[in-house]
Amino acid sequence: MSKEATVAESPYCRDLDPVSRRRYKQLIDRYVGCDPYLIKLSEFSRKPQDLPLIEAVDITNYLVLQTSHYTKQQMKAYKSLEAYDFFISGWVQNLGTKRLRENDRLVFAKVNLPEIK
Structure with missing residues (x-):
């Protein structure tokens, strides 16, 4: 299973078009480590x-x-x-x-x- 498939995604991430979604996930991986919309x-x-x-x-x-x-x-x-x-x-x-x-x-x-x- 790929790393991308195991990372929890917010509704915001799931609603992005494929190109924007890939870029969003790259930025998350590089700077944050998890989808910021899921942080309490x-x-x-x-x-x-x-x-x-x-x-x-x-x-x-x-x-x-x-x-x-x-x-x-x-x-x-x-x-x-x-x-x-x-x-x-x-x-x-x-x-x-x-x-x-x-x-x-x-x-x-x-x-x-x-x-x-």
């Missing part, structure tokens, strides 16, 4: 000091240089981004972190989104 909330720390140290340049490097979700101009005007508004307005709740292998951490948050009409 009680395993996450709510202490601010347990969160990883992240600076604005780290976020910009990830969002602009690695994923290309945003442009440099958008990041310079980050206060105009919808994601920033959601965070400032209290839409991000239950922030927690879990220490993983070595110095890796999994950050969890519940994000309430407005209904789309």
Whole structure:
């Protein structure tokens, strides 16, 4: 039996298309070790000091240089981004972190989104 077949999968993982599912499982295996959607909330720390140290340049490097979700101009005007508004307005709740292998951490948050009409 293959390793992939023995790892417990969340409904989220099972609903992914085959290509996304394979990539998701590769990332899980590399960083987390199990499907993060199956981790109990009680395993996450709510202490601010347990969160990883992240600076604005780290976020910009990830969002602009690695994923290309945003442009440099958008990041310079980050206060105009919808994601920033959601965070400032209290839409991000239950922030927690879990220490993983070595110095890796999994950050969890519940994000309430407005209904789309």
